[in-house]
Amino acid sequence: MxxxxxxxxxxxxxxxxxxxxxxxxxxxxxxxxxxxxxxxxxxxxxxxxxxxxxxxxxxxxxxxxxxxxxxxxxxxxxxxxxxxSDEAGEIGSxxxxxxxxxxxxxxxxxxxxxxxxxxxxxxxxxxxxxxxxxxxxxxxxxxxxxxxxxxxxxVRRDQLERLSRAQQASKIHLKIDPGVMSDANPHDELGQALKTAQSAGAGGASVELMISFGNARPTDGAGEDLIAGVRELLASRNAVPFKKASATVMVENEGGELTRDKIDFALDRxxxxxxxxxxxxxxxxxxxxxxxxxxxxxxxxxxx
Structure with missing residues (x-):
């Protein structure tokens, strides 16, 4: 069959x-x-x-x-x-x-x-x-x-609300299908990196990107830049349709301490x-x- x-x-x-x-x-x-x-x-x-x-x-x-x-x-x-190809198997334009x-x-x-x-x-x-x-x-x-x-x-609204509350990102994992970035015009470094990587395969390649600080806490500037890039890609009006999209973000709890929260956007889009x-x-x-x-x-x- x-x-x-x-x-x-x-x-x-x-x-x-x-x-x-x-x-x-x-x-x-x-x-x-x-x-x-x-x-x-x-x-x-x-x-x-x-x-x-x-x-x-x-x-x-x-x-x-x-x-x-x-x-x-x-x-x-x-x-x-x-x-x-015709019924006889002859191939032509x-x-x-x-x-x-x-x-x-x-x-x-x-x-x-x-x-x-x-x-x-x-x-x-x-x-x-x-x-x-x-x-x-x-x-x-x-x-x-x-x-x-x-x-x-x-998307399920609670995911974007959690992203909006985040102060930093310590890890992101993104994957896009072939051709997704062909017409995109990203302004952030993450989007530009995805577009450049996909253009290396003439647009026909899927691209997977992971950025992680491991168990270390990112510096304020690096973590803030990363969360800004995540917001641009996932929550903007020009959001890219990702195959996979997850982020580990730093959110301030009731005691004023930063704690980690993992958000899977691909599952919630x-x-x-x-x-x-x-x-x-x-x-x-x-x-x-x-x-x-x-x-x-x-x-x-x-x-x-």
Whole structure:
């Protein structure tokens, strides 16, 4: 039996920020509004070049299951097209078959009914979260000089509260999947180190990073710099989707002493691994993808 294909479904909360980074109120039914707006846009306003790659999006409606969703495709340049094999086993280029269209790596956005949360599933080379956010800002008409939309990963709130109380970090352990840092533009040293390491593998390598002071207590400056980097990566509006992410932080107890607290963010950032179709080779058509996402949303609701 062919193996089953699983993908990760990520969950986000839309945040609207003004030019001073103050959070603005977003009314209920936000994703219904986005779908209706995108559906009215002319083709030219649904296309964008993001980080040098062309992206195109659309508002779509599926009959079975009956769901409205946003589709954003990242166009693959001809140089990246795969080869194909015919029934006789002859190998040739995709263009040699007469195909003259465009190849798209997709991301699906499906609102979580009754909330403003959104589920996102993407192909392995589909649009990154950063690219999706940039496309949404353009399509929704947000002006970054006045206000801008961000997608913040849904996490269990107590983890971020514990991180906000921490004064220092004595150990961090991070791991990212291939391609995660391709479109990222980190300002902190940790993020830059991850991006540099991944670029050494042309973006196709996973990267694992550990920094530890061992049993020693870090100096104030070193521990504070490390916790600042952790906050930038894990709690900012541009938070990176990590495969693994944990930190041992120093928190002041009721007696005024610094004690260690280990926080595992990867476990507490809510994602769902979902089977897509019945076999690895089944075509991921919209009904197949949306059915899987609907199942993932049911799992997500249990954690709200």
């Amino acid at each position: 062919a193996p089953k294909k699983e993908r990760t479904v990520y969950f986000f909360e839309p945040i609207l920020l003004d030019q001073d980074d103050n959070v603005q109120t977003i009314e209920a039914g936000f994703w219904d509004w986005v779908h209706a707006r995108v559906a009215r846009l002319p083709d030219v306003h649904r296309r964008a070049e993001i980080f040098g790659r062309r992206h195109v999006g659309t508002a779509r409606r599926e009959v079975s299951p009956a769901l409205d969703f946003i589709y954003i495709g990242r166009l693959r340049p001809g140089a990246d097209w795969p080869d194909v 995709l263009a040699s078959t007469g195909f003259a269209g465009s190849l798209l790596e997709p991301a699906y956005l499906l609102g979580v009914g009754g909330t403003n949360y959104v589920a996102m599933m993407r192909s392995s080379a589909g649009p990154t979260t950063t690219s999706v956010v940039r496309w949404l800002n353009q399509a929704c008409g947000f002006n970054e000089q006045q206000n801008r939309l961000e997608l913040r990963p849904y 809510v994602t769902v691994r979902q089977q897509i179709g019945t076999t690895e080779d089944e075509e991921p058509t919209p009904p197949v993808v949306l059915s899987a996402m609907a199942q993932a949303i049911d799992t997500f609701r249990q954690q709200l």
